[in-house]
Amino acid sequence: MLKITNLTKTFGEKKAVDDLSLEINQGEIFGFIGHNGAGKTTTLKACVGIHDFDNGEILINGHSIQDEPLICKRDLAYIPDNPDLYDFMTGIKYLNFVADIYGIGQERYERIEKYAKAFEIYDDLNKVISEYSHGMRQKLALISAWIHSPKLILMDEPFVGLDPKASHLLKQMMRDFCDEGGAIFFSTHVLEVAEKLCDKVAIIKGGKLIKVGTMEEVKGDESLEEVFLDLDDGGDN
Amino acid sequence: MLKVLIKKQLNELLRGFLISQKKNKARTKSQTIGYIAFYVLLVYGVMGGFFVFFAHSTCSPLFSVDLGWMYFPFFGFFTILLGFFCSVFATPGMLYHAKDNDLVLSMPISFRDIIISRFVAIAVMAVSFSIPVYLPAMIVYFIVQPFTLSALICQLVGFIFTVSLALLLCTLIGMAIAKLSTMIRSKSIISLVGTALFLVVYFYFIDAIQDFMADVAQGAINLANGLNALSSIFQKYGEMCLGNMGSMFIFLGVSILILGLCIYLVSIGFLKLATSAPAQKKVKKGIKKDNLKSIDMAVLGKEKDRLFASTNYLLNCCLGGIFIPAFGIYILVKGSMVRELAEDITGGDMGLIAVVFTAAICMFSALIDTAAPSVSLEGKTHWISQTLPVEPWKLLKGKLNLELILSVSTTLFAQICLIIALRPDLVNTLLILIVPQSYVVFSAVFNLLLSIRFANYEWTNEVFPIKQSAGVVIGLFSGWGYAAVLIAIYLIFNISNETAYLAIWCIATICATYLLLKRIQGKGTLEYLES
Numbered sequence: 001m002l003k004i005t006n007l008t009k010t011f012g013e014k015k016a017v018d019d020l021s022l023e024i025n026q027g028e029i030f031g032f033i034g035h036n037g038a039g040k041t042t043t044l045k046a047c048v049g050i051h052d053f054d055n056g057e058i059l060i061n062g063h064s065i066q067d068e069p070l071i072c073k074r075d076l077a078y079i080p081d082n083p084d085l086y087d088f089m090t091g092i093k094y095l096n097f098v099a100d101i102y103g104i105g106q107e108r109y110e111r112i113e114k115y116a117k118a119f120e121i122y123d124d125l126n127k128v129i130s131e132y133s134h135g136m137r138q139k140l141a142l143i144s145a146w147i148h149s150p151k152l153i154l155m156d157e158p159f160v161g162l163d164p165k166a167s168h169l170l171k172q173m174m175r176d177f178c179d180e181g182g183a184i185f186f187s188t189h190v191l192e193v194a195e196k197l198c199d200k201v202a203i204i205k206g207g208k209l210i211k212v213g214t215m216e217e218v219k220g221d222e223s224l225e226e227v228f229l230d231l232d233d234g235g236d237n
Numbered sequence: 238m239l240k241v242l243i244k245k246q247l248n249e250l251l252r253g254f255l256i257s258q259k260k261n262k263a264r265t266k267s268q269t270i271g272y273i274a275f276y277v278l279l280v281y282g283v284m285g286g287f288f289v290f291f292a293h294s295t296c297s298p299l300f301s302v303d304l305g306w307m308y309f310p311f312f313g314f315f316t317i318l319l320g321f322f323c324s325v326f327a328t329p330g331m332l333y334h335a336k337d338n339d340l341v342l343s344m345p346i347s348f349r350d351i352i353i354s355r356f357v358a359i360a361v362m363a364v365s366f367s368i369p370v371y372l373p374a375m376i377v378y379f380i381v382q383p384f385t386l387s388a389l390i391c392q393l394v395g396f397i398f399t400v401s402l403a404l405l406l407c408t409l410i411g412m413a414i415a416k417l418s419t420m421i422r423s424k425s426i427i428s429l430v431g432t433a434l435f436l437v438v439y440f441y442f443i444d445a446i447q448d449f450m451a452d453v454a455q456g457a458i459n460l461a462n463g464l465n466a467l468s469s470i471f472q473k474y475g476e477m478c479l480g481n482m483g484s485m486f487i488f489l490g491v492s493i494l495i496l497g498l499c500i501y502l503v504s505i506g507f508l509k510l511a512t513s514a515p516a517q518k519k520v521k522k523g524i525k526k527d528n529l530k531s532i533d534m535a536v537l538g539k540e541k542d543r544l545f546a547s548t549n550y551l552l553n554c555c556l557g558g559i560f561i562p563a564f565g566i567y568i569l570v571k572g573s574m575v576r577e578l579a580e581d582i583t584g585g586d587m588g589l590i591a592v593v594f595t596a597a598i599c600m601f602s603a604l605i606d607t608a609a610p611s612v613s614l615e616g617k618t619h620w621i622s623q624t625l626p627v628e629p630w631k632l633l634k635g636k637l638n639l640e641l642i643l644s645v646s647t648t649l650f651a652q653i654c655l656i657i658a659l660r661p662d663l664v665n666t667l668l669i670l671i672v673p674q675s676y677v678v679f680s681a682v683f684n685l686l687l688s689i690r691f692a693n694y695e696w697t698n699e700v701f702p703i704k705q706s707a708g709v710v711i712g713l714f715s716g717w718g719y720a721a722v723l724i725a726i727y728l729i730f731n732i733s734n735e736t737a738y739l740a741i742w743c744i745a746t747i748c749a750t751y752l753l754l755k756r757i758q759g760k761g762t763l764e765y766l767e768s
Binding site for chain 2: 048049050052070071073074076078080082084085086087088089092093096097098099100101102103105106109112113122123124125126127128
């Protein structure tokens with residue numbers, strides 16, 4: 001579903017991502033963990049076409065994000081770490097806007113109702129987004145990602161700002177989405193969530209991938225937190 | 238701390254000069270100086286040039302009929318007007334709705350420092366817009382009258398006095414707008430009321446000035462007779478600006494009092510206005526099913542929603558939407574007078590009339606420039622455009638179309654009014670219709686190109702991209718420059734065949750538009766997505 005090969009991205013002198021290769025298959029929830037500034041967001045942004053990159057290749061469903069961006073973008077959804085949405089629109093207008101862009105017909109309303117009720121923001125959809133709290137924006141961004149039935153969802157710290165109920169719901173939605181044939185690639189600092197939720201995990205440090213594999217391969221008998229801290233110390237030394 | 242805050246405010250104000258958005262790096266000193274010099278040349282060159290001309294044609298006649306004291310009140314009035322109108326719409330945003338209000342209020346910073354630093358930024362803005370009016374008046378004065386140090390000092394105090402009055406007006410109206418926005422659900426109502434009031438004052442003022450100038454020119458009345466209290470202040474002010482040092486101290490003292498009053502007024506309402514949530518609409522529950530839209534219509538709808546949700550955007554970039562029809566209605570109502578006047582001036586030369594009115598419409602239509610800040614206005618939501626499966630040109634086209642819809646329709650209305658009033662022959666009718674419309678399209682495309690070229694997504698207040706970005710300033714002044722060049726070439730080269738002249742002008746404009754459009758569709762779309 002998503003294949004990253006030898007991705008390298010520099011900002012001036014600094015290599016934000018250094019020769020990174022990953023593959024995320026259909027049905028997988030893939031966790032991406034690392035320090036602040038490790039290169040997680042840069043990788044995600046490169047995958048969705050926000051950042052250009054210096055070397056390597058990113059394929060989504062076999063299509064290059066650089067050469068065929070529109071085909072790739074049609075298949076994916078992205079939720080940034082800080083859901084800055086169009087403040088001047090109401091929630092429902094924003095969802096309709098996204099649905100119009102993706103050419104979703106009347107079935108959009110069924111989906112909007114389903115997810116908005118599940119996230120408990122159905123009654124707030126006619127409010128302008130500027131009145132939304134961070135968590136409500138996050139929920140709206142999640143609904144906008146789900147309503148156009150993408151094949152691949154990329155999320156940057158999706159659990160930040162969500163209340164416990166919404167976090168639980170999101171985990172369930174992520175699992176259901178992948179069980180139905182989708183794939184999810186998300187970054188997180190919450191290692192407990194990654195450990196319980198992810199099929200595969202990758203640890204990145206200083207732009208370089210230092211460990212990748214299934215959860216069992218990466219953590220063995222230890223907890224993901226212990227593995228992460230061990231790798232981090234080793235890397236520092 | 239005050240120094241740090243003022244520096245931060247000024248950095249924000251001058252961000253476009255200091256930071257290269259393209260490279261996201263600070264500009265070098267020489268680049269910054271170059272950009273500032275370009276800006277000064279553009280704004281001060283065009284506006285200053287206009288006021289030099291104005292001052293030159295006013296100064297000598299007033300002094301020759303012993304009414305020299307009227308000279309500075311006259312320009313002081315324009316100074317207040319420009320300083321006020323160029324700053325008032327930004328005042329609520331910079332004072333009460335700044336995005337970093339919560340941050341600075343949560344820090345151990347004295348309340349007084351926060352208010353003074355914000356106020357200084359507004360004052361700098363008011364001063365920068367006032368200088369192009371007042372400075373030419375001073376320069377022309379010293380050309381016509383002998384130089385004295387006392388006159389120079391007094392005129393500088395006169396400038397401080399006019400700017401402080403502009404700031405007092407800004408403070409009062411800014412407070413009223415901020416207060417209303419916490420009470421009224423729809424901010425667009427405020428915009429509408431504010432603009433309508435603005436128009437009433439504007440036309441009343443223009444009418445009064447016209448009458449006043451006519452009276453002065455004819456020397457028919459003794460203006461000193463019948464001076465009321467307000468006029469007496471004007472006279473005192475005017476006499477002070479000519480070098481009356483005694484009055485100077487009074488005006489300086491009053492100016493300091495006014496500035497203190499402004500800061501006091503801001504401080505008494507600041508905390509409440511800065512922290513109160515805007516009035517919320519009663520929200521209907523449930524989903525109203527809308528018609529599905531095409532991508533083009535969805536993108537256009539988004540741009541339209543952005544415009545009508547923002548008072549700043551609406552008033553700064555769409556003022557022509559009111560001015561142009563108002564101009565049309567004025568021409569229609571005073572049709573016979575306009576026609577007679579035009580015929581008197583031009584000796585009935587319909588070709589010349591067509592050139593002049595074509596230029597006038599072009600000048601007014603430059604007041605609609607919604608495309609100019611549109612890319613920067615995406616701000617932190619630019620990621621949405623970057624990740625949607627839409628060709629970047631379609632996203633840009635939405636911005637272009639919004640400006641075209643507004644400017645083409647309003648300009649067409651004014652053109653029809655003009656044709657009804659002037660009743661030109663068929664050829665000139667066609668030219669009056671086609672030339673401004675070709676300019677309107679050119680202007681929209683040019684504004685969009687500027688918007689891409691000077692895109693700046695890092696702002697804490699929407700006022701900055703709307704009002705102070707290089708794209709907006711260049712777009713506005715190039716519109717006026719276009720009108721000025723249209724007339725200047727005609728007059729300088731003494732062109733006799735106006736029809737051919739306007740036709741060539743029109744073809745050149747269409748060709749330039751085509752080239753700019755190709756540039757946007759090519760390199761421009763890449764710059765837009767990658768920025």
